[in-house]
Structure formats: C-alpha cells, structure tokens
Amino acid sequence: MSLADQVLAVNDDLPIRTHQPVHSGKVRSVYWLTEEDSKRLIQEKGYDVAPDAPLAIMVISDRISAFDCIWHAEGGLKGVPGKGAALNAISNHWFRLFKENGLADSHILDIPHPFVWIVQKAKPVMIEAICRKYITGSMWRAYAKGEREFCGIELPEGLEKDKALPELLITPSTKGILRGIPGVPEADDVNITRKNIEDNFAAFNFSSAADIARYETLLKEGFGVISNALEAIDQTFVDTKFEFGYVTDAAGKEKLIYMDEVGTPDSSRIWDTKEYEAGNIVENSKEGFRQFLLNYFPDPDILLNKERMPEREALARDNDLPVEALMDISRTYIGIAEKITGAPIHLSDNPKQELIDILKEEYDLID
Structure with a gap:
C-alpha cells in the first residue's frame, strides 16, 4: 500500500446521488442530496431539522492549502496523510464540547465516517x-x-x-x-x-x-471553551x-x-505552552508549513504579495515538494488531534472506498 493511496486528494468524484453540481472548496467538497433523500434521512434518522430541510454530504480531503494554493509532493503525493481525519476529529470534539457547555449547535447532523459529515443547509x-x-x-x-x-x-x-x-x-x-x-x-x-x-x-x-x-x-x-481545554493539555490558543x-x-x-470547522490547525494558531514559556514558538498548526514554504522558495514575496498570484499558482502547480515536508505537517496534524481528542487517528488504506461502502450500506446514497 503506497502512501499516495492512503491520501484522499480528490473528493469531488464520488458516486453520491445528487442533482446538482458538486461544490468543491480548497479542502472540502459538498454534495447536495435530492429532496427525496433529504426527507427520507430526516425521517429515518430523526434529525432535529425542518422536515423539508435540504441536506448535504460534506467530504473532507487530505489536500493542503497555503497562501490560497494547493500543494503536492514527490511520488504522486497529492495531500497530507491523516490530515482530513485529524481535522474532522478536532472539529467534532469542539462541537461536542460547545453543546455540552450550552453554546450553539453546529450544521453537522451526523458523522458516518471520519472523512464525512451530513449537514443541513444553513x-x-x-x-x-x-x-x-x-x-x-x-x-x-x-x-x-x-x-x-x-x-x-x-x-x-x-x-x-x-x-x-x-x-x-x-x-x-x-x-x-x-x-x-x-x-x-x-x-x-x-x-x-x-x-x-x-x-x-x-x-x-x-x-x-x-x-x-x-x-x-x-x-x-x-x-473560551477551546482555550480552556487546550490549556489543560499545555497548548495555547492564539x-x-x-x-x-x-x-x-x-x-x-x-x-x-x-x-464549517472550528479550532483546527487549518483555521487556528495553536502554540506549545511550555515551549512558549521558554521563549520559543512551536506551532501545532499549518503555520509551520507556511514557514517552510517561505524558506523553501528563493523569492518569498511571491507567496505574500497578492498581486503576484499567477506566479504563486505556477509555483504550487509546478513544484513537487519534498515528501518530508508533507510528512512533517502530517505528524503535526495527527499529533495535535490525538492530544485534543485523547483518541488515536487511524490512517485508512483506502478512504474513498471505505466511505462509499458506508454511504451505500447505511444511508442508501450511492447510485
């Protein structure tokens, strides 16, 4: 099993039943369910939503975006192993904590697979x-x-x-x-x-x-909820x-x-508290990857200057980064996810097939 097989890089080509074009963002793809499927799932699963609420399947990927571009590495590695599962696990953990603390709900109704959310239209x-x-x-x-x-x-x-x-x-x-x-x-x-x-x-x-x-x-x-929880595991919410x-x-x-997501290394800066107190900034977030890119390319202005976007896009498209650069950020994502949730992040051998099987057998959403 190659490393590239364990990465879900393309997530807008799944055979999920939908009448609308798939909306693909930097990291997630959204499949709007048919009216019939939405109504059926609301009834079958007892979701607390209006009976005619439109539902969607949101599938995360392992793609890595930085400076508004998607990056890849040598050997056909099109994403970061474990990243998608780690991000979803962290978000799920915080959303649960928000609910327990009497804050607001989220758009997530169900989590069939570590890569998948069933969400309501908001x-x-x-x-x-x-x-x-x-x-x-x-x-x-x-x-x-x-x-x-x-x-x-x-x-x-x-x-x-x-x-x-x-x-x-x-x-x-x-x-x-x-x-x-x-x-x-x-x-x-x-x-x-x-x-x-x-x-x-x-x-x-x-x-x-x-x-x-x-x-x-x-x-x-x-x-406050996230900051307090991170403090308890010697992490600083920046x-x-x-x-x-x-x-x-x-x-x-x-x-x-x-x-969307909350409190993840993609949307937040998280610092190691003990290192910070010793005068060092150790990032448990995507910031480490951004710094790597700024040091890796001879002209960092391309990455920072919005007016040089075509050059930046060419850099991302034409450069196979060292595999170690993506493995380094993989360790960061998995490490912080396991710290936050207290549970291991498992790398699937074939995430795409796994989630298709679950959506077919348990939700009847695959044509």
Missing part, C-alpha cells in the same frame, strides 16, 4: 469572524509597519511580537465578495468594522441587528476563525449556529 453569515488573543502573523507585520487601527479597533503603542493582546480582539473580514455596502471594498476577505456590520446587518445576512451581539458572544464563548449561519429546527424556530 443561511451563511457573510463574515469570517477572526478572534485574536496574541499579536502575531499578519497583524504583527502590519503593526510593526506602524498600523494601529484594525477593524475599527485602536491598538495601543508598545505591543511586542507574539505577546498577549490587552484583550481578546474580534477582527472580522468579508466572506466572499459583497457588493453595494458603503465603505466595504468589493473584494473577498477584506477587513470590516463592527460599525460596517451594524449599519448593513442584512447585507451580511444577519436576520436582526440583535444577532450581531449574539455572534460576538458565541465567538468569545467558543474561543487565534482562530469562526463562521456562522442560520438554520430552522424541527419546531420551525430559526437559530444561529456554528458552521
């Missing part, structure tokens, strides 16, 4: 909600150049690199390109202020102005991204929920 809030406890990364780079205002928040003088911020900061950005909002550029992933959101809450898909405070509360509570949306439950009540 109306997404068009905001990537970034929460920061330390000043590092892009925020530090901007601060070091003299910027002091971030998303309408004024930062004090004298902050130091990689040190705790005076308080937990919420620095939201747009999710997708939003048009016609005064003061908000029509581009993906641009920073916005709380006032932008308040003045145009409907344009960001909030159902009411009151839900802005609700999303901030869920953000802070979610960050920053993260949350996404939210609306769904309707079986009783017809609309509620704001967590969407």
Whole structure:
C-alpha cells in the first residue's frame, strides 16, 4: 500500500446521488442530496431539522492549502496523510464540547465516517469572524509597519511580537465578495468594522441587528471553551476563525449556529505552552508549513504579495515538494488531534472506498 493511496486528494468524484453540481472548496467538497433523500434521512434518522430541510454530504480531503494554493509532493503525493481525519476529529470534539457547555449547535447532523459529515443547509453569515488573543502573523507585520487601527479597533503603542493582546480582539473580514455596502471594498476577505456590520446587518445576512451581539458572544464563548481545554493539555490558543449561519429546527424556530470547522490547525494558531514559556514558538498548526514554504522558495514575496498570484499558482502547480515536508505537517496534524481528542487517528488504506461502502450500506446514497 503506497502512501499516495492512503491520501484522499480528490473528493469531488464520488458516486453520491445528487442533482446538482458538486461544490468543491480548497479542502472540502459538498454534495447536495435530492429532496427525496433529504426527507427520507430526516425521517429515518430523526434529525432535529425542518422536515423539508435540504441536506448535504460534506467530504473532507487530505489536500493542503497555503497562501490560497494547493500543494503536492514527490511520488504522486497529492495531500497530507491523516490530515482530513485529524481535522474532522478536532472539529467534532469542539462541537461536542460547545453543546455540552450550552453554546450553539453546529450544521453537522451526523458523522458516518471520519472523512464525512451530513449537514443541513444553513443561511451563511457573510463574515469570517477572526478572534485574536496574541499579536502575531499578519497583524504583527502590519503593526510593526506602524498600523494601529484594525477593524475599527485602536491598538495601543508598545505591543511586542507574539505577546498577549490587552484583550481578546474580534477582527472580522468579508466572506466572499459583497457588493453595494458603503465603505466595504468589493473584494473577498477584506477587513470590516463592527460599525460596517451594524449599519448593513442584512447585507451580511444577519436576520436582526440583535444577532450581531449574539455572534460576538458565541465567538468569545467558543474561543473560551477551546482555550480552556487546550490549556489543560499545555497548548495555547492564539487565534482562530469562526463562521456562522442560520438554520430552522424541527419546531420551525430559526437559530444561529456554528458552521464549517472550528479550532483546527487549518483555521487556528495553536502554540506549545511550555515551549512558549521558554521563549520559543512551536506551532501545532499549518503555520509551520507556511514557514517552510517561505524558506523553501528563493523569492518569498511571491507567496505574500497578492498581486503576484499567477506566479504563486505556477509555483504550487509546478513544484513537487519534498515528501518530508508533507510528512512533517502530517505528524503535526495527527499529533495535535490525538492530544485534543485523547483518541488515536487511524490512517485508512483506502478512504474513498471505505466511505462509499458506508454511504451505500447505511444511508442508501450511492447510485
């Protein structure tokens, strides 16, 4: 069994019954189920959703995205062994903890396989909600150049690199390109202020102005729950991204929920606490891979400069990275997942066939 066989790199070609094109993101692919299959599963499995709610199968992959590109290694290795299973295991763990702590629900209804979620359709809030406890990364780079205002928040003088911020900061950005909002550029992933959101809450898909405070509360509570749990295993939660949306439950009540993944090495920075206290930054996140890429290529500006995107895409497409670079990040993902969940991450010999078999036998969703 070769390493490449254990990696699920292509996840948009599964024979799952659907009438719509498969939506494939950087890491996950989404298959919208037919109306008949959605209704049948809601009834058979007793999901707490409206009887006519559209359901989807979300399949994670082992692809690795960094600097908005997908990377691969020598020997036909198109992803990171164990990455998909590790990410899902971490998200599942946090979502369960959120529920136990009385926070909001998530869009996940069922987990048939380590690579698969059954989710309900949500109306997404068009905001990537970034929460920061330390000043590092892009925020530090901007601060070091003299910027002091971030998303309408004024930062004090004298902050130091990689040190705790005076308080937990919420620095939201747009999710997708939003048009016609005064003061908000029509581009993906641009920073916005709380006032932008308040003045145009409907344009960001909030159902009411009151839900802005609700999303901030869920953000802070979610960050707190994860941060406390990580502290207990000597890990420091540095920053993260949350996404939210609306769904309707079986009783017809609309509620704001967590969407996408939470608290994973793909959406967060997690540092080893003991190393941090000794003055070293040891990343248990994708940041280590980003640093590898910045050091590996002679002109790191290609990776950092958005105006050089065609060159960056060519770098990712035309370069087989050393296998060890992907194995290194594999160890990081699996190691932190096992620490967080307290359970081993098993590498499947043929993940694609495994999940097809489960979706066929237990859910009758394969044609």
